[in-house]
Amino acid sequence: MNSVHIEIPMSVTTRNSATPGSPSSPRSTYRHGDLRRALLDAGIELARQGGPDAVVLREATRRAGVAPNAAYRHFANRQDLLAAVRAAAVAAVAQAMEAEMADVPTGGTPTEQAHARVRAVGAGYMRFAHAETGLFRTAFGGQFSVEQNPDPAMGGLTGLNPFEHLSAALDDLVTAGALPPERRQGAEYLAWSTVHGMALLSIDGPLRGTPADMLQLLGQRLLDMVERGL
Amino acid sequence: MNSVHIEIPMSVTTRNSATPGSPSSPRSTYRHGDLRRALLDAGIELARQGGPDAVVLREATRRAGVAPNAAYRHFANRQDLLAAVRAAAVAAVAQAMEAEMADVPTGGTPTEQAHARVRAVGAGYMRFAHAETGLFRTAFGGQFSVEQNPDPAMGGLTGLNPFEHLSAALDDLVTAGALPPERRQGAEYLAWSTVHGMALLSIDGPLRGTPADMLQLLGQRLLDMVERGL
DNA sequence: TGTACATCAGTGAACGCGCGTTCACTGATGTAC
DNA sequence: TGTACATCAGTGAACGCGCGTTCACTGATGTAC
Numbered sequence: 358m359n360s361v362h363i364e365i366p367m368s369v370t371t372r373n374s375a376t377p378g379s380p381s382s383p384r385s386t387y388r389h390g391d392l393r394r395a396l397l398d399a400g401i402e403l404a405r406q407g408g409p410d411a412v413v414l415r416e417a418t419r420r421a422g423v424a425p426n427a428a429y430r431h432f433a434n435r436q437d438l439l440a441a442v443r444a445a446a447v448a449a450v451a452q453a454m455e456a457e458m459a460d461v462p463t464g465g466t467p468t469e470q471a472h473a474r475v476r477a478v479g480a481g482y483m484r485f486a487h488a489e490t491g492l493f494r495t496a497f498g499g500q501f502s503v504e505q506n507p508d509p510a511m512g513g514l515t516g517l518n519p520f521e522h523l524s525a526a527l528d529d530l531v532t533a534g535a536l537p538p539e540r541r542q543g544a545e546y547l548a549w550s551t552v553h554g555m556a557l558l559s560i561d562g563p564l565r566g567t568p569a570d571m572l573q574l575l576g577q578r579l580l581d582m583v584e585r586g587l
Numbered sequence: 588m589n590s591v592h593i594e595i596p597m598s599v600t601t602r603n604s605a606t607p608g609s610p611s612s613p614r615s616t617y618r619h620g621d622l623r624r625a626l627l628d629a630g631i632e633l634a635r636q637g638g639p640d641a642v643v644l645r646e647a648t649r650r651a652g653v654a655p656n657a658a659y660r661h662f663a664n665r666q667d668l669l670a671a672v673r674a675a676a677v678a679a680v681a682q683a684m685e686a687e688m689a690d691v692p693t694g695g696t697p698t699e700q701a702h703a704r705v706r707a708v709g710a711g712y713m714r715f716a717h718a719e720t721g722l723f724r725t726a727f728g729g730q731f732s733v734e735q736n737p738d739p740a741m742g743g744l745t746g747l748n749p750f751e752h753l754s755a756a757l758d759d760l761v762t763a764g765a766l767p768p769e770r771r772q773g774a775e776y777l778a779w780s781t782v783h784g785m786a787l788l789s790i791d792g793p794l795r796g797t798p799a800d801m802l803q804l805l806g807q808r809l810l811d812m813v814e815r816g817l
Numbered sequence: 818t819g820t821a822c823a824t825c826a827g828t829g830a831a832c833g834c835g836c837g838t839t840c841a842c843t844g845a846t847g848t849a850c
Numbered sequence: 851t852g853t854a855c856a857t858c859a860g861t862g863a864a865c866g867c868g869c870g871t872t873c874a875c876t877g878a879t880g881t882a883c
Contacts, residue, residue: 389860414837426838427860435837500791520793546785546794547809553792554784555776561730562783563750564776579777586816619827644870656871657827665870 393431395421400442401492408494412439439495444510446496447503450485451513454522457481471533475526476580479552482519483576486556487569493556523549536587544587551583623661625651630672631722638724642669669725674740676726677733679719681743684711684752701763705756706810709782712749713806716786717799723786753779766817774817781813 389395399420403411414435418425432438457477461470486493503511503520511518517525523545530536536544558564559572567575619625629650633641644665648655662668687707691700716723733741733750741748747755753775760766766774788794789802797805 392859413835415835424861425836426840426862429838430859497792500795502793504793543805543808546788546805547812549793550784550788550809551781551812552784553788554780554782554786556784557787558776558780558783562727563732563734563779565730575773575776578773579780582777582781582816583812584816586812586814622826643868645868654828655869656829656873659871660826 400438401445404442404495405491408491412442446492447511450519453485454478454481455513467533468535471529478523478526479580482552483556490560555579627671630668631675634672634725635721638721642672676722677741680715680749683715684708685743687711697763698765701759708753708756709810712782713786720790785809
């Protein structure tokens with residue numbers, strides 16, 4: 358039982374940035390300081406609260422205390438801002454996985470370790486979906502791709518993105534002899550499907566509103582099933 | 588290998604209905620005849636092509652050859668129309684499952700039959716998602732509920748909705764002795780998660796663009812995994 | 818069988834909404850001399 | 851160290867968009883007598 362603790366990179370510099378939420382507070386200087394960062398932060402906050410559709414260019418500029426069109430100095434258009442927000446959301450999922458993996462006990466056989474690692478990846482994914490619904494939707498709600506042409510902005514602290522974490526964990530499983538090599542190919546899609554489905558069912562579907570501990574239990578049963586079935 | 592053949596209930600009566608797509612063609616009578624049905628059909632077609640967001644009230648009335656506000660004689664508002672379209676989409680999923688189950692050979696032991704039935708339910712779900720992406724998204728894309736307070740409009744030809752089909756198939760598995768009763772509870776959520784996840788991954792995620800036969804194969808591996816792991 | 822009438826399905830016009838995006842601008846900043 | 855200047859980040863105003871929804875209406879239809 359592990360509480361979710363997610364780091365989202367926030368403003369590196371707060372120099373000259375208007376206080377979010379109080380657009381009337383004037384900047385002390387003409388230039389903003391780091392408007393790109395401020396818009397991105399605002400976008401992330403919007404996504405957190407309302408998912409990808411809530412990432413509205415005008416609202417982001419409003420929160421940054423800046424004219425609507427100022428955004429076009431830093432992003433080509435709304436899509437471009439949304440893509441940056443999405444990358445941050447994907448990175449946050451990677452971090453949730455990393456946090457979960459950090460809790461894996463170091464003792465045990467290599468097989469036990471490998472299994473625990475796969476489970477941590479899956480559990481991190483599902484936990485994140487439940488804890489940060491808006492960001493999860495932004496990352497994996499609509500169309501997305503994480504596997505090819507890895508975008509460094511989508512990595513967690515280790516630099517690996519969620520898909521790469523899953524792949525690495527499955528590779529470990531093979532190395533530990535817990536997964537026959539001939540079953541390795543495509544296994545990420547089987548595992549991911551499972552966990553992705555439960556994540557969405559717990560957000561949008563019949564599992565919506567299920568208390569976190571029940572969800573945790575059901576998630577463990579799901580991971581049991583994957584472990585046994587893979 | 589079973590081609591998808593889905594029946595969507597279309598106009599029962601075409602009396603007096605304007606030809607869709609040619610809004611200029613005048614009706615012969617003042618009254619439309621069956622505007623509710625025409626709007627619903629238009630809504631279904633919009634959903635088919637573009638998912639739930641494409642179900643736009645004004646566009647539906649345009650296709651029905653009618654003034655925008657005429658829709659309010661038959662639907663309380665846009666949400667209401669969308670709900671009706673969603674029910675039709677869910678019913679279509681149920682029919683896809685039924686079509687798949689109709690192909691299950693009648694020979695074999697009860698256990699074989701039961702397994703085949705569960706697989707048919709899952710395969711129908713995934714096949715539908717791939718073949719009728721827009722409708723699938725409308726049915727199960729955003730928030731949805733199918734299990735409680737069953738809406739008869741969501742049933743297929745047998746009257747059962749997709750969730751009920753899955754439940755029935757799992758019950759059969761228990762009856763046939765292929766699933767220990769103590770594992771029955773909650774099993775629908777495990778199975779559904781799995782299949783739901785792959786459906787979405789094949790529409791939105793990394794599996795997008797995968798050819799149908801590859802998807803079919805991967806789907807079977809997924810169902811193997813569920814069968815073994817449940 | 819004919820006539821008066823109530824009903825209510827569809828009309829026509831208009832509304833306010835917030836959005837993304839473009840335009841010509843201005844003036845603080847950092848740089849070259 | 852001081853001055854002229856080019857740069858370009860942010861301004862202010864405006865645009866067209868299609869949407870959902872409301873209003874007062876009209877006239878074809880079916881019904882009661």
